[in-house]
Each structure stands twice: as structure tokens, then as C-alpha cells.
Amino acid sequence: MMVIEGGEAQLSENFYSASCPRLKNIVKKVMISMIFQVNKGCDASVMILSPNGDAEKDSEDNLSLVGDGFDTIVEAKQAVEAVCPGVVSCSDILALATRDAVVVTGGPSYNVELGRRDGLRSKKSDVTKHLPDPDNKFNELLNMFTKHGLNQTDLVALSGAHTIGAAHCSKFSKRIYNYSQSSPVDPTMNPIYALLLQQQCPPGVNPKKVVPMDPARPRSKTFDNLYYQNLIAGMGLFTSDQELFTNPASRPTVIDFANNPGNFNAAFVTAMRKLGRVGVKTGKQGEIRRNCAAFNEHLNPKEITTKFRVKP
Numbered sequence: 001m002m003v004i005e006g007g008e009a010q011l012s013e014n015f016y017s018a019s020c021p022r023l024k025n026i027v028k029k030v031m032i033s034m035i036f037q038v039n040k041g042c043d044a045s046v047m048i049l050s051p052n053g054d055a056e057k058d059s060e061d062n063l064s065l066v067g068d069g070f071d072t073i074v075e076a077k078q079a080v081e082a083v084c085p086g087v088v089s090c091s092d093i094l095a096l097a098t099r100d101a102v103v104v105t106g107g108p109s110y111n112v113e114l115g116r117r118d119g120l121r122s123k124k125s126d127v128t129k130h131l132p133d134p135d136n137k138f139n140e141l142l143n144m145f146t147k148h149g150l151n152q153t154d155l156v157a158l159s160g161a162h163t164i165g166a167a168h169c170s171k172f173s174k175r176i177y178n179y180s181q182s183s184p185v186d187p188t189m190n191p192i193y194a195l196l197l198q199q200q201c202p203p204g205v206n207p208k209k210v211v212p213m214d215p216a217r218p219r220s221k222t223f224d225n226l227y228y229q230n231l232i233a234g235m236g237l238f239t240s241d242q243e244l245f246t247n248p249a250s251r252p253t254v255i256d257f258a259n260n261p262g263n264f265n266a267a268f269v270t271a272m273r274k275l276g277r278v279g280v281k282t283g284k285q286g287e288i289r290r291n292c293a294a295f296n297e298h299l300n301p302k303e304i305t306t307k308f309r310v311k312p
């Protein structure tokens with residue numbers, strides 16, 4: 001799952017090397033202690049708790065988007081604030097934590113560019129507006145990506161993140177129950193996989209029910225290229241996944257990544273770094289949020305100065 005917004009700006013890997021030299025170690029430590037909790041999203045606006053139920057976190061998509069991963073970011077931020085108060089943005093902590101989560105689950109490591117500022121806006125309606133839809137066809141996905149400077153290779157590589165995590169039954173129920181008049185099951189889906197999904201998601205299933213995105217290793221939280229082997233076998237969960245193999249333009253890349261984990265890892269790292277530049281706020285834009293779960297203006301000023309004060 002990812003959140004896409006407009007704009008590009010200059011970031012740097014050394015942005016905090018003077019102002020918060022221990023940053024990367026602090027975040028890594030918190031992430032390792034919360035092993036296997038993957039968070040995603042490119043802008044910490046997804047983390048705002050809204051008092052009126054209108055924040056991004058309150059959208060239906062929050063059901064698995066946030067939760068444990070969200071708490072991890074809040075915790076990492078508190079650890080960072082204790083050492084470098086008011087210096088490091090929540091968006092940057094999220095970017096570092098995402099990298100650490102990829103590494104901890106066995107994926108490739110990469111340097112994270114830093115210097116993002118936190119957004120001052122977090123609206124439920126933005127989630128649907130900026131997220132690719134799981135029912136999207138190849139051209140819709142590619143359009144959304146190219147609009148943000150990401151190309152077809154990036155699309156295929158980033159989708160590999162679906163080797164990790166889980167999805168709600170509602171996100172793919174159309175593919176297994178009412179795909180079309182002539183075929184209730186999406187013909188690009190492996191029929192045995194469709195049966196498995198129908199068992200896991202019977203009609204009328206609890207809307208909170210989630211299924212693992214990687215059917216081949218449902219219990220393992222391993223970041224690997226199995227996702228692409230699954231696509232070749234017709235075991236992509238969403239239309240947006242399976243389309244990458246169905247479409248002749250991207251199929252060779254899927255086959256390449258299925259056969260060459262090194263090529264997948266390299267493309268994933270390239271694409272993650274590009275994704276990390278999409279729509280970021282820098283310079284004087286936005287703010288450095290003191291608490292990742294609230295805009296500064298909603299925080300009690302006393303809380304800001306006392307709660308996160310550096311211990312002498």
C-alpha cells in the first residue's frame with residue numbers, strides 16, 4: 001500500500017549527520033525490537049489521529065495500514081525526540097523504519113535520503129485519491145506511477161513488497177465471486193488459488209478478516225522474489241498484481257525478477273529511493289512534528305517542551 005502525492009525536492013542521506021548523529025541507530029534499535037512490523041506509506045500524514053474521524057487513519061484502509069506498525073513509528077519518534085528534540089521529521093523516521101523493516105525481513109538494504117518535513121494535512125479522502133486501486137488495470141497503474149516520475153520497472157519492482165503482509169477479503173472479492181457474467185472467477189487467477197481464497201473469504205465474511213498476500217509462505221514474513229514466481233503461477237492476489245504478468249509489456253520484467261533475485265533487489269532499491277522523493281515537503285514547508293500522531297498545533301505546548309525534553 002502506498003500513498004502518492006505530487007512534487008519533488010532535494011533530499012540528502014546526511015541531512016541529520018550534524019543535528020542528530022545517532023538517528024539511524026536509534027530507529028534501527030526500535031525497529032529490531034519490533035521485528036516484522038512493516039509500515040508503509042511515504043508521508044507521515046497517514047499517522048495523524050483525528051479527533052473528528054476524518055483523518056487518513058480513519059479511512060477504511062487503516063484497518064491494517066496502521067496498528068502495530070503505527071505504534072512502532074510513534075515509539076521510534078519518542079526515542080529520537082529524547083536525544084534530538086524537534087529535529088527529525090516523522091516522515092524521515094517512517095522512511096528509515098521502512099528500510100529497516102525490509103532489511104529485517106530479509107530484503108536488500110539501501111541508503112535513505114532524508115530531509116523531509118511533515119505534512120500539515122491529513123484527510124480521509126486523500127487515501128483513496130492517492131492510492132492505486134487493487135482493481136486497477138496495467139495502464140491505470142502505469143499512468144499513476146509515471147505521473148510521479150516512476151516508470152514501469154519501478155511499478156513491477158515496488159509491487160514486490162506484496163511478498164509481505166496481509167489484505168482484507170474485500171480488496172479482491174470481486175476476482176473470486178463476481179468477476180464477469182461469463183466467469184465468476186477472474187480467468188487470470190489460478191483456479192486452485194481461487195478455491196483457497198474462497199475458503200478463506202466466504203461470502204459475508206467479517207470485513208476485518210485478512211489473508212496473507214503470499215500464499216506460498218503464508219506464515220513466513222520473508223521479503224523475497226517469490227511474489228514474481230506466484231504471479232507466473234496465476235497467484236497474484238489483486239488485479240493490480242496479476243496484471244503485471246498478464247500485460248505483455250511488463251511480463252518479461254516479472255519473469256526476470258522471478259529468476260534473478262539480485263535483479264529484483266537492485267530494482268527494488270532504485271525504485272524505493274525514487275519513491276522516497278515523491279511529493280516530499282522540504283525546507284520551510286510543513287513542520288517537524290513533535291508527536292507523530294498529532295499536528296503540533298493540536299499539542300499542548302507544555303507537553304512539547306516537557307514530555308520530550310532531553311535528559312541532562
Ligand code: HEM
Binds near residue numbers: 040133164
Ligand atoms: C502498485 C500498486 C499497489 C496497489 C494497487 C496496492 C494495493 C494494496 C492493497 C489493496 C493492500 C491491502 C490493504 C488492505 O486490505 O487493508 C496492500 C497491502 C500492502 N501493500 Fe500495497 N499496493 C501497491 C503498491 C505497494 C507498494 C509500492 C508498496 C511498498 C513499497 C506496498 C506495500 C504493501 C504492504 C507491505 C501491504 C501489507 C499491509 C499489511 O500487512 O498491513 N504496496 N496494497
Ligand SMILES: *[C@@H]1O[C@H](CO)[C@@H](O)[C@H](O)[C@H]1NC(C)=O
Binds near residue numbers: 058059060063066067
Ligand atoms: C480505523 O478506522 C475506524 C473508522 O473507520 C476506527 O474506528 C478505528 O479506530 C481505526 N483504527 C485504527 C487502528 O486507527
Ligand SMILES: *[C@@H]1O[C@H](CO)[C@@H](O)[C@H](O)[C@H]1NC(C)=O
Binds near residue numbers: 154270
Ligand atoms: C526505470 O528507471 C530506472 C532508473 O531509475 C532504469 O534503470 C530503468 O531501466 C527504467 N525502466 C524503464 C522501463 O524505463
